[in-house]
Amino acid sequence: MEFVHSLTGMKSKLRYTFRRFDQFFDEVITEHRNSKGEQEEKKDLVDILLDIQKDGSSEISLTMDNIKAVILDMFAAGTDTTFITLDWAMTELIMNPNAMEKAQDERSSGYILPAPVLVPRESLEDVIIDGYNIPAKTRIYVNVWGMGRDPELWGNPETFEPERFIGSGIDFKGQDFELIPFGAGRRSCPAITFGIAAIEIALAQLLHSFDWKLPPGLEAKDVDNTEAFGISMHRTVPLHVVAKPHFD
CATH class of the missing domain: 1.10.630.10 (Cytochrome P450)
Structure with missing residues (x-):
């Protein structure tokens, strides 16, 4: 039944939405990476997640x-x-x-x-x-x-x-x-x-x-x-x- 999604256009809409979200998230992450040092005392969730990823020693692998x-x-x-x-x-x-x-x-x-x-x-x-x-x-x-x-x-x-x-x-x-x-x-x-x-x-x-x-x-x-x-x-x-x- 894979062809049904092609007929309804649902798959193309999902792919388009995914690309839009992915592009937006890339911009958010890039903005946080570029602002490192400027807002060291005002970290938000994205900053903390990037720190965990960069650390590498954490039990959480992101x-x-x-x-x-x-x-x-x-x-x-x-x-x-x-x-x-x-x-x-x-x-x-x-x-x-x-x-x-x-x-x-x-x-x-x-x-x-x-x-x-x-x-x-x-x-x-x-x-x-x-x-x-x-x-x-x-x-x-x-x-x-x-x-x-x-x-x-x-x-x-x-x-x-x-x-x-x-x-x-x-x-x-x-x-x-x-x-x-x-x-x-x-x-x-x-x-x-x-x-x-x-x-x-x-x-x-x-x-x-x-x-x-x-x-x-x-x-x-x-x-x-x-x-x-x-x-x-x-x-x-x-x-x-x-x-x-x-x-x-």
Whole structure:
């Protein structure tokens, strides 16, 4: 079925995107190499990775492709997830006007739609969890979608009720496994503090400055909320809304 990718143009698009990213990463790495000595006291992640590669004595062996892969991970994790969270938050609020009004009155907060699964893990050693034998090097997928819709953990799990988190003792930063949008443990999101601030500020600004409605003739039941397959749940159909200045 290799010819299918040629017919759809997907392979050529992927190759073009790869070349663009690779060129961009080369420029970033070259810029950091040329600035050595000028910013010795202000090293960032790229500087540290280049130092590890140059050292050679480290237990970690880094190639240039490894460094580019880490940079790509940082870009993807830092932009895609924030945008998608805001996109779904606006979708849920548009479809639930009462919740939007409460949020605009500062009596409610946004809602984070969980991803289908966390980034895959791999067990380091044989372990028994809840009676199940899990051999070493087993690939593990955490179904956070199912956790977020478990009726034993949540009342009315299929209903959009952001009020449920007001006064709740559940911590979403990886301490309580009923809700782990940022993961948990050593592989939890390293930018959790920045991500929370970015989403809260952006969403608060959108709700504070504008009233949001669907285009004329379109009702909430008509909105296509189909998700695209992937680690991050994109919408397959863009959300179209009408913004009216909140203070008019």
